[in-house]
Amino acid sequence: MSIGNSPEDDRPSIGRALQQARIAAGLTVEEISSSTRVRIPIVHAIEEDDFSRCGGDVYARGHVRTLARAVGLDADRLVAQYDAEHGGRPAPTPAAPLFEAERIRSEPRRPNWTAAMVAAIVAVVGFVGFTALKGGDDTTGSTQLAEGSTPDTKTPAPKTHKPVDPKPAPSDSAIAAAPRDKVTVRLDASQGKSWISAKDHNGRLLFDGLLLQGQTKTFQDQERVDLVLGDAGSIELFVNGKKVEDKFQPGQVERLSYTKGDPAVG
DSSP states (O other), rough: OOOOOOTTSSSSHHHHHHHHHHHHHHHHHHHHHHHOOHHHHHHHHHHHHHHGGTTTHHHHHHHHHHHHHHOOHHHHHHHHHHHTTTSSSSSOOOOOOOOOOGGGGOOOOOOOHHHHHHHHHHHHHHHHHHHHHHHHHHHHHHHHHTTTTOHHHHOOOOOOOOOOOOOOOOOOOHHHSOOSSSEEEEOOOOOOEEEEEEEEEEEEEEEEEEEEEEEEEEESSSSEEEEEEEGGGGGGGEEETOOOOOOOTTTTOOEEEEEEOOOOOO
């Protein structure tokens, strides 16, 4: 899709403006790609006013903002020009249900302490009764033997009940801790809203939508979680229980990948 200058507007197109500013700054496409992490083919396509390779309006707006800042242009003006030429800002995408490991955990069964105490009391009473009965039989037997009678040697032993050993319930801290055999990623939209996408190690989509300011999403996988952040500067990132200290710029598009050994930017 190629967009030229409008008859009513003598401003250069978005791609032309970005290309001219890059050349004026003495930067190559490769240098721009390295500093912004926007892939080289996408930089070429945007400079030719072809936004079809961006993957949608949200990506395109993020790329335009990132490239504009890298070459010293007014990012807000270029994004507004893109919105005007492409039907306005995209409507927010409703957040899809998130896979969270905590939701599939069953409620821990609490040990029945009352039953355990009753069983213990029964065992103690039975043992005391058995000991007393055995001692009384020994005295009676001695008396009968002295009188020449045959003692009753078949005294039944009372049955005792072994107290049940209750299994300890898992603590809240153990449930809340990030598992060591998985990778757990949490996104906090603390600075503003941002479009995000998350996939597991098989490429299965876990989430694709808008994370509003104040919202939090958590993703978990056995091996790896791949992320795309439309506005990385609005997100606080926690990997395996630790905060990622990378300083992302507002409007910067980030593609990240994390494994069980992180935090470290993928």
